[in-house]
Amino acid sequence: MSSVEWQIDVDIDADGNVLSAVVEERRELEVGDRGAEPYECDTDERRIISAYCCTCEAETTLYLEVGDSEPWEHDAAHPSHVIDYWRDT
Numbered sequence: 001m002s003s004v005e006w007q008i009d010v011d012i013d014a015d016g017n018v019l020s021a022v023v024e025e026r027r028e029l030e031v032g033d034r035g036a037e038p039y040e041c042d043t044d045e046r047r048i049i050s051a052y053c054c055t056c057e058a059e060t061t062l063y064l065e066v067g068d069s070e071p072w073e074h075d076a077a078h079p080s081h082v083i084d085y086w087r088d089t
């Protein structure tokens, strides 16, 4: 989950004229509200993880070796996309 908040910075001179207005979109990732993803678990064994991007409907299968705990590169490249991971049995 992430929250988006808008911040407006307005510079006004002594006569009340607006010099500039800057709207910033701030995305704050809430840390700690999601548990370990499947690719982060059981790094002492090989595992097959399926991943699906709910944002652009891309999908893949990750074949992770012992000690591997890297996310899908799509996840790393598009931090704003919502990715579902699940472990194939």
Ligand SMILES: [Zn+2]
Pocket: 053, 054, 055, 056, 057, 058, 074, 078, 081, 082
């Ligand atoms: Zn995506």
